[in-house]
Amino acid sequence: MxxxxxxxxxxxxxxxxxxxxxxxxxxxxxxxxxxxxxxxxxxxxxxxxxxxxxxxxxxxxxxxxxxxxxxxxTEAGLEQATRLQVAALHAGRFADAGATRVADLGCGIGADALAFASLGLDVVAVDRDEVTAAIAGFNLAPFSNATVRQGEAEGFDLAGFDGVYLDPARRSGSRRLNDAADWSPSLDVAFGLARATASGGVKLGPGIDRELIPADCEAQWVSVDREVVELGAWFGAAAREGVRRSALVLGKHGAARLDGAADSEDEPPGGLGEYLYEPDGAVIRARLIGDLARSLDARMLHPTIAYVTADRLMPTPFAQAFRITATLALDIRSLKREFAARGIGSLEIKKRGVDVDPAALRTKLGLRGDAAATLILTRVGERRLALLAERV
Missing domain, CATH: 1.10.10 (Arc Repressor Mutant, subunit A)
Known part of the structure; x- marks a missing residue:
C-alpha cells in the first residue's frame, strides 16, 4: 500500500x-x-x-x-503481525514483570501494541515506514494510553520506559533477509535495546540459527494449532528465573508450557512400543524432546529422529499420539497389497528420517476403499519401517 x-x-x-x-x-x-x-x-x-x-x-x-x-x-503487515492470542501473552509478560510503560519498536500495524494498551500499559509504538505508522495509528486510535510515532528503533530514547518490545524487519520488500546483520534493527542492536530497560522482548522467526540466541535470555518457541509461529527472546524481569528453553503450545486445549533450564538430554532409543508420539514443533525447536519423553515414560525411536514411543498411552498437549496397528516393511509392492486387503482408500502419510516423497508414494499405492489410516515412515535402529497407525 x-x-x-x-x-x-x-x-x-x-x-x-x-x-x-x-x-x-x-x-x-x-x-x-x-x-x-x-x-x-x-x-x-x-x-x-x-x-x-x-x-x-x-x-x-x-x-x-x-x-x-x-x-x-497492509499485505506485509498482516503477514508479519502477531496473532491476537499470542500478543495477549506478550502483554501479560510485561504486566507480570511490573512494567507500566512499554516502547514497541518496529510495531508494524500495531498488533502487539493493541494487546499492551488493552492490558492498561502505556505504550509508544514506533515504525520507520510512514504508511505503516499511519495504519498503526488508526488501529490504536481507540486507546488513549497508546501513541504512535514514525521513526527508527535505533537511537530511540528509552528514558522513562520500563519495558521494550522489538520485532526486527526481516524483509526488504518481498525479499527475505537471511543475514541478521541486515535486519532492521540488526539483531545485535535489537538485543542491546531489549536489555536497556527492566523488561525486554524480541520477536524472531522460529527457524533462527540457535547460535544467535543469547545465553542470558529465555527463549520460548510458540505454536498455534500445531504451527510454530515465533520465537520470543525475553530479557530482564520479562524472563522467568531458571528458564532458558520453553515451548508454549496453544490450541483447543488452551495454553500449555514445557520449560527447561537448558536443552534437555534425549532419552536413549528403545524398541517400538504400542504408541508413537510426534512432539509439537515448539517442543522440537526448544530441544525439550527428552523432557517430554520422560514425562510420558517413553523412549526415543531413533537417536536422530523426533519421534518417541511408549507402551502405554498418556495424554499430553505437547505431542500427537498414534496407536500402532501394524509394522510393515517399507516396500511399495507389499504396502500396496496390504492396503488393498484392508480396503484403505484414504491415507495420511507422515515421515521422519527416510527419503520418501509422500505424494509420489501415494500415487504408486493406488489406494481404493472406504477405510482411512495413517502411515508413518521412519527408522527403528537401522531398519526403515512403515508403521500403520490410527490417531488417538
Whole structure:
C-alpha cells in the first residue's frame, strides 16, 4: 500500500464503503462489487483500495477474529503481525514483570501494541515506514494510553520506559533477509535495546540459527494449532528465573508450557512400543524432546529422529499420539497389497528420517476403499519401517 491508497481509505467515503461493503466470497462477487461501486460514481482508485482492504480484513480474521473488522492492514503487515492470542501473552509478560510503560519498536500495524494498551500499559509504538505508522495509528486510535510515532528503533530514547518490545524487519520488500546483520534493527542492536530497560522482548522467526540466541535470555518457541509461529527472546524481569528453553503450545486445549533450564538430554532409543508420539514443533525447536519423553515414560525411536514411543498411552498437549496397528516393511509392492486387503482408500502419510516423497508414494499405492489410516515412515535402529497407525 502506498500513501495515495491510504488517503483514499481514510477519506469519509473510503471508511464508509469499507464498513458497508460485504466480504467478497468469490471472483464473481468481486466483479459485481466493482461494477456496482463504479456505477455509483466512485473513482477507480477508491474502489481498488476498498476492495483490497476488504480482502485483507477477511484474511485477518484468522489472526484477529472480529477485531479485524475495525482494523486496517497492509499485505506485509498482516503477514508479519502477531496473532491476537499470542500478543495477549506478550502483554501479560510485561504486566507480570511490573512494567507500566512499554516502547514497541518496529510495531508494524500495531498488533502487539493493541494487546499492551488493552492490558492498561502505556505504550509508544514506533515504525520507520510512514504508511505503516499511519495504519498503526488508526488501529490504536481507540486507546488513549497508546501513541504512535514514525521513526527508527535505533537511537530511540528509552528514558522513562520500563519495558521494550522489538520485532526486527526481516524483509526488504518481498525479499527475505537471511543475514541478521541486515535486519532492521540488526539483531545485535535489537538485543542491546531489549536489555536497556527492566523488561525486554524480541520477536524472531522460529527457524533462527540457535547460535544467535543469547545465553542470558529465555527463549520460548510458540505454536498455534500445531504451527510454530515465533520465537520470543525475553530479557530482564520479562524472563522467568531458571528458564532458558520453553515451548508454549496453544490450541483447543488452551495454553500449555514445557520449560527447561537448558536443552534437555534425549532419552536413549528403545524398541517400538504400542504408541508413537510426534512432539509439537515448539517442543522440537526448544530441544525439550527428552523432557517430554520422560514425562510420558517413553523412549526415543531413533537417536536422530523426533519421534518417541511408549507402551502405554498418556495424554499430553505437547505431542500427537498414534496407536500402532501394524509394522510393515517399507516396500511399495507389499504396502500396496496390504492396503488393498484392508480396503484403505484414504491415507495420511507422515515421515521422519527416510527419503520418501509422500505424494509420489501415494500415487504408486493406488489406494481404493472406504477405510482411512495413517502411515508413518521412519527408522527403528537401522531398519526403515512403515508403521500403520490410527490417531488417538
Amino acid at each position: 502506498d500513501a495515495g491508497e491510504l488517503r483514499e481509505l481514510l477519506s469519509l467515503d473510503g471508511l464508509r464503503l469499507l464498513d458497508e461493503l460485504p466480504p467478497a466470497e468469490s471472483k464473481e462477487d468481486v466483479v459485481t462489487a466493482v461494477a456496482g461501486l463504479r456505477r455509483q460514481g466512485h473513482p477507480p482508485a477508491l474502489v481498488a483500495a476498498v476492495l483490497s482492504q476488504r480482502k485483507l480484513r477477511a484474511r485477518a480474521r484468522a489472526k484477529f477474529g472480529e477485531f479485524a473488522e475495525r482494523m486496517l492492514f
